[in-house]
Amino acid sequence: MAGSWFSANPDKAWVEKFFLAYSPLWMASMAMMMVTGWDRTFGDTALLLHAFGTALPALAVPALIARRYTDKPWHRAYWFKANLYLIVFGFFGNYFGSEYFFDVLGMVYVYPNATTNLDAALVGSGQQKVPLIMYAYTHVYFMTYHATANIVLRRLRALPGGVLLFPLLVFGIGYFWAFMETKAMANPLIAQSFYYQKMDVMLAYGSAIYAVYFIASFPIWYFLDERNDRVWSLTQTVAGGLSASMLTFYMLDFAARWVGSL
Template identity: 75%
Template structure:
């Protein structure tokens, strides 16, 4: 499982993947600052639906447009064979699932509530869930940048493990997947459950969320990190665009099963 030989490294031996991951890391503080500004200023309450959608688009667009514009200088192949496009397709598919279907579990099982009366453009499942809550489209856009950062950093940590030469790296890989996934789930839960967000986002069942919510949210990343990691990890085994989409769909279905299992578990407590 240490796999690739040579010295331990943080970034991929595939240069087309390495520069994109560095771009994702570079952009991460930018979107975080943008979201922090929204909370501090209260723009999420004062802006109308159109302004919120534009903010979402402008926050998410650099994840796609930045690498597209820089690919001529740093890329090593055509757009159709580029890692940045495959990564964006995967994250779009997985993030769409997370909002369209996955949010329903957090609404019904953990009492998650969105309070965005000014975000009138919504999209969520028609049958899954009890239908009492809707998902603003801006959440799909914000999720894209959240997941970009979570997956990029998971890649870097998992790669360091796999190239470390540790004999037990194969056994430790799933352990690291769980730890990193839980850490990101806990960090986002902690960031969202703060007084500045209380009028926009809260949990009716905060006791369940604090006790089990991070572990339930971590199912997203336990399913996704191992699949996403291997996209174009080797220069000699590059994925097609179709494989990238299929990978996102596979991670989505795995998450669906684990969310439903978690709902049974929490419901029996």
């Protein structure tokens, strides 16, 4: 339907609504952890349980209630493909992408109690590690960012000239979420666990650099099962996530060259 907020594909629309409904809950869980300082007092096992317990409902709840909304088997249903895409793209964002934020923007994780780490062997200086918990938290962050981007882009594309303005709309929404996360994370409440050594560089360029993730991903994610007569296979879904990852890789490296020359 023209001008609709949610997809005309009912199998996709109900999942978008669930992602929106779950977003305040994971945000509240994260806020509680930061305010109370649990992230500094929990041991590695407790942190992992909290992180993956926060991400699990994004996959498990749709799996449990899907039959109420769709008759598609799990491997053809949007709820599974949406999560699969986010897993692929989120893995890249942490495994490779974090290295650019460590070395170019001075991002620092301070989680001595998070002893399970996973990051690139050759990309970056290797002076910092990526805690495994970040992979799970990234899943719900990206879930919300991508779901809201879909909804706003769909609505705006229906306006006169919206299709032609699509690239600018993608940049605007991507920058908005990048700025909001940067603003939320760079605050005194969590400075003992997360901060930027190069705050001046981060404030000047960080949001724009982070936005390249979404500039690369939002246009691909948007078309995932957008039409019920053009549903993606699992192979296409993984290929979409990998394509967004490689585009982000290129843009991160170009951004590193640009910032390094300033």
